[in-house]
Amino acid sequence: MNFQGFTKEDFHVFTIDGLEPRMEALIQHVRPKLEVLGTELASYLSAICGEEMFPHVAKHARRKVNPPNDTWVAWANNKRGYKAHPHFQVGLFDDHLFIWLALIYELPNKKNIAQNFINNVEQVQSIIPTDYVISLDHMKKESIAMNGIETEHFIKHLERFRDVKKAELLIGRHIQSDDPILQNGQEFMQFIEDTMKTLLPLYKMSFE
Template sequence: MSFSGFTHTDFDVFKIEGLESRMDALITHIRPKLEDLGKHFAPMLTVETGDEIYPHVAKHARRTVNPPKDTWVAFASNSRGYKMLPHFQIGLWDTHVFIWFALIYEAPNKEDFGKKLEKNLGYIYKQIPTNFVWSGDHMKPSAKAHGEMTEEELQSLFIRLQQVKKAEILCGLHIPRNEAIEMTSESFLEKAESVFKTLLPLYKLY
């Protein structure tokens, strides 16, 4: 089975009330597509990064009450997990698809990575496309467009990564729900590959 693209049904999963009902719909409608994306992009990212990359589809296994508000497949260089490592993600909230490079709060070398980001601030500021977005918290759907940020604002994100235990850094592209639904599976795969390749310099800084 190959990735078939996203539909209104996929995004509407996050409107379903109750943990069990939402998880059932997520497993039925979204998870197979995330698994397909995992199989598609892991080999490509292995070639591009030079590391053996493994896909990790979110299981939401620890949840007992609150249903998930988003879901994803992550790509990292460890077959057992991704949260401790720099990684890539494709996932969705009810409003948009996200295609990220991410280093989240569980990674042990955030301070060193933050220093490397700050050292390369000028290069990063010039190279990231204006329609890409930055976030400091993977639990929130909002993010700020690169084209709306000053170099100083970006630097403050990098400094925060060095100084704040819970700090995170995410950079990538948000594709609004309606735009994602209108994309063919081929155009989505091409877009995601382009985003990943644009984000590779961040991964390689780690």
């Protein structure tokens, strides 16, 4: 099965009230697409990363009351899990899709990663295109545009990532839910691959 893209109905899943109804819709409509996306992109990521990358589709198994506000597929170099490792993500909120290089709070060596990014901040900034965004919390929809961000402010975000236990760093792109590219499977896949290739040097830096 080739990936066909996402529709407005996929994003509308996150407007459904109640944990069980939303999870039913998510499992029926969105998760199969994420599974296809995970499988199709795993080989590409493995090739450019130089190591086997394993897809992990979010299950939201721990949720007992509140329905998820987003969902995703992640790729990491670990078959058992991804949260404790630098990883790539593609996922949806109700109004946009995100493509991330994700460095989240479960990383055991996130202080070292942050300090390495700070020590090489000009190189890091030069890798990230101006139309990309960063996020400091994967649970929130808000992001910070890289366009026009001063180096000193970027360093402050990196320092927070280093010093605050729950702080995170996600770097990538947002696509609005009504963007036509989302319904063109082939064009959208190329967009994801280009984004991951751009972020690859930062992924590799996170292991230095």
